[in-house]
Amino acid sequence: MASKQQPNIVMIMTDQQRWDTMGSYGNEIIETVNLDALAAEGTVFEHAYTPSPSCIPARASLLSGMDPWHTGILGMGAGQGPMETGFAHTLPGVLADAGYHTQGIGKMHFYPQRSLNGFHHTLLDESGRVEDRNFVSDYQAWFERNKTGPYEFVDHGIHWNSWMARPYHAPEYLHPTNWTVNESIAFIKRRDPRKPFFLKTSFARPHSPFDAPSVYFDLYDRKRMPDPFVGDWAHIHDKPEDAVSPVAWRGVRKPEEVRRARAGYYGLIHHIDHQIGRLIQCLEREGLYDNTMIVFLSDHGDMLGDHNLWRKTYGYEGSAHIPMIVRLPRSYGKAKGRVTEPVTIQDVMPTILDIAGLDIPETVDGRSMKGLMLDAEIADWREYVHGEHCACYSDEQEMHFLTDGKMKYMWFPRLGSEQLFDLQTDPGECRNLADRPEEQRRLQHWRRRLVDILAKRDAGLTDEAELVNQAGKPAIVSPYYKVRVSGAK
Known part of the structure; x- marks a missing residue:
């Protein structure tokens, strides 16, 4: 109490x-x-x-x-x-x-x-x-x-x-x-x-x-x-x-x-x-x-x-x-x-x-x-955060993002496209680095992080090695929603 x-x-x-x-x-x-x-x-x-x-x-x-x-x-x-x-x-x-x-x-x-x-x-x-x-x-x-x-x-x-x-x-x-x-x-x-x-x-x-x-x-x-x-x-x-x-x-x-x-x-x-x-x-x-x-x-x-x-x-x-x-x-x-x-x-x-x-x-x-x-040492604090949103107004809006506040990676599942931004030099996200040859290693590093997160869902978003394009596929729906709502009634 x-x-x-x-x-x-x-x-x-x-x-x-x-x-x-x-x-x-x-x-x-x-x-x-x-x-x-x-x-x-x-x-x-x-x-x-x-x-x-x-x-x-x-x-x-x-x-x-x-x-x-x-x-x-x-x-x-x-x-x-x-x-x-x-x-x-x-x-x-x-x-x-x-x-x-x-x-x-x-x-x-x-x-x-x-x-x-x-x-x-x-x-x-x-x-x-x-x-x-x-x-x-x-x-x-x-x-x-x-x-x-x-x-x-x-x-x-x-x-x-x-x-x-x-x-x-x-x-x-x-x-x-x-x-x-x-x-x-x-x-x-x-x-x-x-x-x-x-x-x-x-x-x-x-x-x-x-x-x-x-x-x-x-x-x-x-x-x-x-x-x-x-x-x-x-x-x-x-x-x-x-x-x-x-x-x-x-x-x-x-x-x-x-x-x-x-x-x-x-x-x-x-x-x-x-x-x-x-x-x-x-x-x-x-x-x-x-x-x-x-x-x-x-x-x-x-x-x-x-x-x-x-x-x-x-x-x-x-x-x-x-x-x-x-x-x-x-x-x-x-x-x-x-x-x-x-x-x-x-x-x-x-x-x-x-x-x-x-x-x-x-x-x-x-x-x-x-x-x-309180300025304590937290050696294992997360390196980045993950965010997402399903298609709302358009398939173009379904996305996943990862960021540590310095870099930003985004994947659009229904478009099969990616964006990569250096927030330290480009805080307005005006320059997409994803297609630049010199940024491919950094792009692959962030993509791998997202693959590791989404692979745990077993929802068809990855084949455990790469991200899988969702164009034309049914909307991803978390199984936890139906479980929670059915348990509440």
């Missing part, structure tokens, strides 16, 4: 925030004062990656500490199904069993949508998703009760997956970002005071719609926004027939449209940062800050026009590289400021349990990052 000395845990999660949109990660345009202050007190993980760059598979790995293959969710669509329940162990469930008061606020992306998955209670903002009959999110119901005119929460006219951007159409206090922090503060004040607590504050932004309140949108609309990276290979995604859609996943858009999208996106992050400041101030006023572990991360990023691509599901840096900051309770002393070892979302659950002094379930694939933060 938990003791009074065990730390409180606050997990702050953004949706679809790329790694390079914070001052602590080197961005000199965006203002993220509160997150940068948190980074100065804690540990910045420079090479944190999502195991699958889209919402459901990434969040399933966060919830369970398991790799996507073991959660059974390799993406969104293509036979993967919704998240469902049936996990043997979840982070909030283990904490609840140990005596923590657990609360989830904001975007959970569970199915059924009112599933708890170990939380004692949730308050939901599920954007526009209605997957259960008669479901109305807590945020939408609150919006309807508090709006000041005959408008709806979607009356800005922008689709949930659009590249389009405009200022928020309603008063700022009605924005879901404000609601998420309001409810988080309310929980802190009404929690069981005799128990340590686990609070997941999960924002639905900066995921589109790019609808920052005017004060934030206008600030970045006046600034010179960074131009997208466009690689020497990006012409493969210059598809006019795809670009015409307001929810286009690829295609060339006008420079002013790209700049406006980035202004809206940056404005959303600036807005979130201010609201995170409110949450931290609440912890300080309540006398909880010193004994609270704070974990900040995103589920994946957004391409924002890089290489003529939008949204996520890609192994490229804009989509797969995420921000991650961990601030330990004061009793641990000063942790290491920056960690360069490659880490992934599966590592968050074991890290939290380790800091809380709890056993890590055998089902967890991730590893505790506690030693990395």
